[in-house]
Amino acid sequence: MALNRIVLFYGFTPLPDPDAVRLWQRALCEKLGLTGRIIISKDGINATVGGELQAIKQYVKTTRQYKGFHGIDVKFSDGGAADFPRLSVKVRDEIVSFGAPGELRVDDGGVVGGGTHLTPEELHRLVEAKKQAGDDVVFFDGRNGFEAQIGKFKDAVVPDVATTHDFIKELDSGKYDSLKDKPVVTYCTGGIRCEVLSSLMVNRGFKEVYQLDGGIVRYGEAFKDQGLWEGSLYVFDKRMHLEFSDDAKTIGTCTRCAAPTSKFENCSNPSCRVLTLYCAECAASPETLRCPEGCAA
Numbered sequence: 001m002a003l004n005r006i007v008l009f010y011g012f013t014p015l016p017d018p019d020a021v022r023l024w025q026r027a028l029c030e031k032l033g034l035t036g037r038i039i040i041s042k043d044g045i046n047a048t049v050g051g052e053l054q055a056i057k058q059y060v061k062t063t064r065q066y067k068g069f070h071g072i073d074v075k076f077s078d079g080g081a082a083d084f085p086r087l088s089v090k091v092r093d094e095i096v097s098f099g100a101p102g103e104l105r106v107d108d109g110g111v112v113g114g115g116t117h118l119t120p121e122e123l124h125r126l127v128e129a130k131k132q133a134g135d136d137v138v139f140f141d142g143r144n145g146f147e148a149q150i151g152k153f154k155d156a157v158v159p160d161v162a163t164t165h166d167f168i169k170e171l172d173s174g175k176y177d178s179l180k181d182k183p184v185v186t187y188c189t190g191g192i193r194c195e196v197l198s199s200l201m202v203n204r205g206f207k208e209v210y211q212l213d214g215g216i217v218r219y220g221e222a223f224k225d226q227g228l229w230e231g232s233l234y235v236f237d238k239r240m241h242l243e244f245s246d247d248a249k250t251i252g253t254c255t256r257c258a259a260p261t262s263k264f265e266n267c268s269n270p271s272c273r274v275l276t277l278y279c280a281e282c283a284a285s286p287e288t289l290r291c292p293e294g295c296a297a
Contacts, residue, residue, distance in 0.1 A: 003053040004080025006036070006237070007060060008217065010095065010192040012044040012110040013068030018091045021045065025063075026089040032059050035084040037236075039095045043106045045069065046095040046192055048237070051081045068108070075190060075217050083237040096196050099165045103203065104196055115186060115198030115209035120222035123185065123212060127228070130183055138179055142167075142188035142197040143234070149277060150241055150252040150262045151216075151231030153187060167197060171204055183208045189233065191215035220244035232262040240264055254279035256292050269295045 015021055018040045025038050029049060034056070036049030049059065060074050093101040105112040118126060127137045139156035141148050148158040157179070159170045170176075184206055186194040194211040201209050212219060216233055223229070224245040231251040232241040241262050250260040259279040266273045268286040272295035282288040 004051065004082075005053045005056050006048065006050040006077050006079035006083060007056050008048045008075045008077065008190050009060075009072045010044065010046040010190065010195075011069050011072040012095075012106045012195060013108060014106055015040065015042055015044060015068065018042055021066075022089050022091050026087070028059060028062055029087050029089070032056075033081065034059060035081040035087045037084070038089040040089070040091050041093060041095045041101075043104060044095055048084075049087075050079050050083050050237075073191075073214060075214065075221075077217070077235075077242065079237065079239060083239055094196075096193050097164050098167055098196050098200065100168055100196075100200065104199060111195045111199055113199050113202055114195055115184075115202065115211040117213040118185065118210050119213050120219045120227070123210075123219070124227070126183070126185070126210065135183065138182050138184045139228075140176075140179070140184050140186045140197075140201075142186045142193045146264075146275065147189075147234040150250075150264075151229065151233050152251075153228050154230055156187075164193060168200065171200060180204075180206050181208075183210065185210045185212060187212040187216060187219075189215050189235070190217050225249070234264070252277045254282055256282045256288055265289060267291050267295060272296065 022040050032051060032055040034049045034051035038047040063069050064072060130137050139153040141152055141156050141158045144163060145158055145161050152158060159167065161167055161170055186198045188194045191214050198209045198211045216229065219229055220233065225247040230249050232243050232248060234241050250262055252262050254261050255276045255278060257279060261277055261279040263278065264275045265278045265283045266275055268289040272291060274291060278289060
């Protein structure tokens, strides 16, 4: 039986002809039998694709041959083509939709003016050093708010955002101004959202901004569930979530009965379909797989 894998990567680099890159990436994935999502803009590429392992390796090797993609950091995880409904390759104004395409600056070295990159090990050293100096590191979640319901860094600040488009309004609201003189570490799934978020924070006067290099995925590879992370990691494919070890805590709770769970489900109301946490028992019946306070739709 052939081995299958999912690969996740991004790269910030100026692309003078994003549509040509789109056509090349689609043809390459179709040739190799891969499915998934690839977003391309004038600022780079963001890709999550699955398929047979040898095909994935060939895809990565070929993609890295493009001048701007030589140094992309590639992350592999369990899964395959079946975890995605189809292949989607699109050109957009932003490879992460913060709604600020004119604010982000990118050169051959990546994002200009972003936070200082930290490996998982460097993150631990920073936390310890700040603690000894009598200061606390603030973890700032760079994901959609609901993702933190099942996993986050301990005591992290979780902004009230439903999509990445909400971050600019949230940052400009003033509610985080007290953090501008503190050491702030942004984190997200694979690192790409933090590349943009950290630069937006620097632009708004946050003085000491860091970002977790490789995101939660790299941190989980390094420390599993024995570090500062707790819970499960939400992922945007059929798996819905993943755990780094058998020691992972279940920090999410069922929206109806408060039982521990890490499983998001769509509301059974066809006109609602809001994604919410439900335990297996409540998800088993259409009557209990409904928004407890009534559907917004």
